[in-house]
Amino acid sequence: MTSPIFAFFDPTYILVIVGLLLSMAASGYVNSTYAKYDRYRAQSGVTGTTAAEYILQQSGINNVSVHPIAGNLTDNYNGGNKTLNLSESTANSSSVAAVGVAAHECGHAVQDATNYAPMRLRTAIVPIANFGSSISFPLILVGVLMGMNQTLIHIGIFLFSFALLFQLVTLPVEFNASHRALRILSDGGLLTADEVPMVRRVLTAAALTYVAAALATFLQLLRLIILFGGNRDDN
Numbered sequence: 001m002t003s004p005i006f007a008f009f010d011p012t013y014i015l016v017i018v019g020l021l022l023s024m025a026a027s028g029y030v031n032s033t034y035a036k037y038d039r040y041r042a043q044s045g046v047t048g049t050t051a052a053e054y055i056l057q058q059s060g061i062n063n064v065s066v067h068p069i070a071g072n073l074t075d076n077y078n079g080g081n082k083t084l085n086l087s088e089s090t091a092n093s094s095s096v097a098a099v100g101v102a103a104h105e106c107g108h109a110v111q112d113a114t115n116y117a118p119m120r121l122r123t124a125i126v127p128i129a130n131f132g133s134s135i136s137f138p139l140i141l142v143g144v145l146m147g148m149n150q151t152l153i154h155i156g157i158f159l160f161s162f163a164l165l166f167q168l169v170t171l172p173v174e175f176n177a178s179h180r181a182l183r184i185l186s187d188g189g190l191l192t193a194d195e196v197p198m199v200r201r202v203l204t205a206a207a208l209t210y211v212a213a214a215l216a217t218f219l220q221l222l223r224l225i226i227l228f229g230g231n232r233d234d235n
């Protein structure tokens with residue numbers, strides 16, 4: 001009995017809100033965890049930049065350069081132009097949190113250098129995930145406006161599922177980069193035995209943001225399936 005337009009303001013919208021809250025909670029948690037361990041200076045005295053350069057060199061990676069970038073926790077590894085970009089707070093800080101984040105990005109550089117399969121898969125999915133998430137809602141909307149055109153709506157939902165696939169493939173890439181980082185840091189002597197658990201907490205908190213993002217996308221997909229997934233023709 002619901003009119004098509006009102007279907008966009010229905011109770012399943014709670015799923016979108018839950019996803020949003022999860023993402024906000026994860027983001028708050030990583031910020032507070034980083035801030036907590038940013039107060040502990042690593043005994044080795046290295047900064048994020050020097051730690052990254054040292055790890056890359058120790059890993060036999062000579063074609064990746066380390067650059068400072070603006071922002072807070074904007075650290076990333078760019079496989080396209082082989083740059084490891086560290087936010088100002090990470091690049092110049094000698095805290096265990098900064099060294100941990102720098103090592104995590106080095107973990108991505110090692111994944112790239114060793115052709116780690118989930119990272120390759122993730123890179124391959126990016127274009128279709130971007131296309132899928134930008135086109136899916138317009139398609140669904142057009143399908144609804146065309147009197148619940150099931151074909152358009154189902155194609156829209158199918159394309160949105162690539163956004164979830166991307167988030168899911170991101171998870172092993174992120175957990176593996178952190179796993180590598182912790183091993184490199186403890187083996188390489190950049191962190192002491194009591195500093196390693198602190199870094200593990202920072203990197204686990206960071207990984208939770210990716211889990212929250214995947215959950216939020218799953219809840220959005222679930223909502224679309226609840227709203228439009230059946231072959232109902234009840235408009």
Ligand SMILES: [Zn+2]
Pocket residue numbers: 104105108174177
């Ligand atoms: Zn990462």
